[in-house]
Amino acid sequence: xxxxxxxxxxxxxxxxxxxxxxLGRQVELLVEDSxxxxxxxxxxxxxxxxxxxxxxxxxxxxxxxxxxxxxxxNEKKVFxxxxxxxxxxxxxxxxxxNVFRICNTTSMDAAAITPELVKKFGKKWxxxxxxxxxxxxxxDAFIKNLKKAGGTYEGDMLPINTSDFSxxxxxxxxxxxxxxxxxxxxxxxxxxxxxFTQFGMGKxxxxxxxxxxxxxxxxxxxxxxxxxxxxxxxxxxxxVPHVADFVAGMRKAxxxxxxxxxxxxxxxxxxxxxxxxxxxxxxxxxxSVAMEGLELPPDVALQPGKTxxxxxxxxxxxNIFVGEVHPPKGNPDDVFTVSALVPGEQAAGTVEDTxxxxxxxxx
Amino acid sequence: MLQLVLYNVTNGLIIGAFYVLMALGxxxxxxxxxxxxxxxxxxLALGGYIAFVMAPYTGFWGALLxxxxxxxxxxxxxxxxxxxxxxxxxxVYSLLLTFGLAFIIQDVCRYVWGPNGLPLxxxxxxxxxxxxxxxxxxxxxxxxxxxxxxxxxxxxxxxRFSRVxxxxxxxxxxxxxxxxxxxxxxxxxxxNFALGSLLAGLSGVLAAGQIGLNxxxxxxxxxxxxIAIIVGGVGSLTGTLLGGLLIGVAAAVTTVFxxxxxxxxxxxxxxxVLLLRPRGLLGEEGMMT
Numbered sequence: 001x002x003x004x005x006x007x008x009x010x011x012x013x014x015x016x017x018x019x020x021x022x023l024g025r026q027v028e029l030l031v032e033d034s035x036x037x038x039x040x041x042x043x044x045x046x047x048x049x050x051x052x053x054x055x056x057x058x059x060x061x062x063x064x065x066x067x068x069x070x071x072x073x074n075e076k077k078v079f080x081x082x083x084x085x086x087x088x089x090x091x092x093x094x095x096x097x098n099v100f101r102i103c104n105t106t107s108m109d110a111a112a113i114t115p116e117l118v119k120k121f122g123k124k125w126x127x128x129x130x131x132x133x134x135x136x137x138x139x140d141a142f143i144k145n146l147k148k149a150g151g152t153y154e155g156d157m158l159p160i161n162t163s164d165f166s167x168x169x170x171x172x173x174x175x176x177x178x179x180x181x182x183x184x185x186x187x188x189x190x191x192x193x194x195x196f197t198q199f200g201m202g203k204x205x206x207x208x209x210x211x212x213x214x215x216x217x218x219x220x221x222x223x224x225x226x227x228x229x230x231x232x233x234x235x236x237x238x239x240v241p242h243v244a245d246f247v248a249g250m251r252k253a254x255x256x257x258x259x260x261x262x263x264x265x266x267x268x269x270x271x272x273x274x275x276x277x278x279x280x281x282x283x284x285x286x287x288s289v290a291m292e293g294l295e296l297p298p299d300v301a302l303q304p305g306k307t308x309x310x311x312x313x314x315x316x317x318x319n320i321f322v323g324e325v326h327p328p329k330g331n332p333d334d335v336f337t338v339s340a341l342v343p344g345e346q347a348a349g350t351v352e353d354t355x356x357x358x359x360x361x362x363x
Numbered sequence: 364m365l366q367l368v369l370y371n372v373t374n375g376l377i378i379g380a381f382y383v384l385m386a387l388g389x390x391x392x393x394x395x396x397x398x399x400x401x402x403x404x405x406x407l408a409l410g411g412y413i414a415f416v417m418a419p420y421t422g423f424w425g426a427l428l429x430x431x432x433x434x435x436x437x438x439x440x441x442x443x444x445x446x447x448x449x450x451x452x453x454x455v456y457s458l459l460l461t462f463g464l465a466f467i468i469q470d471v472c473r474y475v476w477g478p479n480g481l482p483l484x485x486x487x488x489x490x491x492x493x494x495x496x497x498x499x500x501x502x503x504x505x506x507x508x509x510x511x512x513x514x515x516x517x518x519x520x521x522x523r524f525s526r527v528x529x530x531x532x533x534x535x536x537x538x539x540x541x542x543x544x545x546x547x548x549x550x551x552x553x554x555n556f557a558l559g560s561l562l563a564g565l566s567g568v569l570a571a572g573q574i575g576l577n578x579x580x581x582x583x584x585x586x587x588x589x590i591a592i593i594v595g596g597v598g599s600l601t602g603t604l605l606g607g608l609l610i611g612v613a614a615a616v617t618t619v620f621x622x623x624x625x626x627x628x629x630x631x632x633x634x635x636v637l638l639l640r641p642r643g644l645l646g647e648e649g650m651m652t
Contacts, residue, residue, distance in 0.1 A: 003478065131623045156622035163574055163583045164378055166499050167618035170370045173498060190480045191574040198490050199498045219480035219575065
């Protein structure tokens with residue numbers, strides 16, 4: 001899991017243990033480092049299950065590792081939550097009875113932001129996308145939605161650790177798109193943002209994409225804090241019950257304003273509690289059945305409306321926060337203004353669309 | 364299309380110039396001490412972070428001047444305390460030592476400054492492009508190229524005309540003879556390592572001004588630097604210069620046609636050069652031209 005997901009999970013564990021734990025047992029969180037490597041992730045998952053005898057696995061932040069881990073947890077019949085690995089097949093074509101996911105699929109994020117980008121900028125797009133599972137599924141999802149809107153596109157798939165984007169930006173400028181979609185992740189996304197800004201390209205085209213997370217926004221200079229993006233959870237929801245308490249509590253515990261990553265970890269651990277209370281068991285098959293359709297209470301969902309795990313594909317259906325990134329407005333973390341809340345189920349389409357065919361083990 | 368290619372050739376030269384600066388420091392250390400410094404990229408990161416710490420007090424210009432010197436001092440100490448212990452042993456010892464050192468420096472940076480990216484502010488005027496047409500050439504990138512030209516010219520002049528520089532060149536050819544002539548070879552190696560670290564530190568400040576800071580920032584630049592040395596020819600600083608520019612241009616032009624191969628193309632060039640001319644384009648073993 002990402003560091004902030006672990007912080008969110010720890011915060012939830014402290015809350016749960018303060019109220020007597022899960023099914024009368026104190027929760028113990030064992031944290032292993034997958035080193036962003038599939039082999040290591042799989043090895044650590046086996047170690048946690050076989051040697052440490054854990055009841056539940058959470059992770060990984062890397063889609064490829066999360067997918068590989070799910071093969072192991074499925075084989076071992078251990079309940080598994082993927083808090084922050086976005087690639088579609090995890091709850092799509094490769095969905096599994098024991099695997100639930102909290103973050104959105106790439107298709108959900110793309111479907112949520114596309115209408116806004118088309119409305120604001122136009123239908124001629126240029127993609128800068130990382131050449132691995134996450135990037136491929138994200139770009140495919142954008143293209144699908146853009147084509148529906150009658151748009152045209154061009155784009156580059158670049159190595160995941162690209163740090164110089166000047167050559168691709170030259171190509172993008174030559175194409176004269178209405179909007180440039182920066183699909184890169186992590187530090188590569190930040191490098192791309194900086195060069196886009198330094199080259200003054202914001203004067204001739206819009207900028208946007210799926211995710212530009214709070215941590216990344218704060219890593220770029222103020223003039224690169226720009227564009228239209230998706231947040232999977234946002235800390236500043238003035239009229240939503242419990243959010244202010246959560247934000248204050250996390251700030252006290254970690255010294256940081258919580259991001260979506262914190263929320264993923266927090267929801268992950270609380271989901272296990274809620275599922276176990278409903279199933280009265282931590283056994284994988286029972287927990288899985290109990291989680292299907294489970295609705296998060298407002299103090300865990302921390303957003304308006306209904307937030308639930310869809311039974312057909314085990315994907316959490318939260319709201320998707322669409323809006324504009326901007327330099328801080330007073331508070332250094334006030335860098336995003338929500339313009340629309342898109343219901344997760346609307347963005348996700350039907351279970352059939354995802355390609356998931358869920359089968360449970362025989363009782 | 365022609366304009367796009369020409370733009371990317373120009374852009375590749377700018378990128379290549381940066382590889383050159385990084386590779387020259389690496390090449391200096393390799394040529395004299397026979398040390399494959401895997402921590403060179405981390406000296407680059409360290410240079411950037413030191414500049415980040417200094418900038419609020421000295422401004423960008425002060426940090427640009429002082430940070431490479433601090434990196435050089437750090438390199439000098441590291442050579443004295445650690446690197447010199449593996450001279451005379453199989454090169455794999457120095458490779459493993461610097462490999463471990465790379466992880467240590469990277470983790471220290473992560474611990475002190477955090478895993479997330481940090482911005483290093485540059486003067487506003489330098490962040491502007493030259494013109495609407497030449498939007499990819501910012502004043503900062505021109506400044507970077509100018510600094511690289513000055514640094515490379517200064518380094519070549521230093522090696523050719525100064526007493527210490529001549530000793531470094533002679534040591535590259537035959538260190539034992541240089542020692543027999545009474546030159547303090549231990550100090551010469553320390554100084555040379557510090558000089559290489561200075562170039563890495565300078566690269567770090569320049570890179571931080573463009574892409575910001577992160578603990579892994581040197582890793583992505585290390586391999587192109589090694590390739591620049593191999594393509595140009597081990598032992599030849601002029602070859603390193605040529606190799607750096609060549610792979611910079613190749614990567615940029617490849618992005619126009621096969622973007623996902625922009626990284627692979629530099630390895631392809633290395634493979635071709637090694638097959639056709641194993642000593643590199645300008646390499647003559649032991650020669651520093």
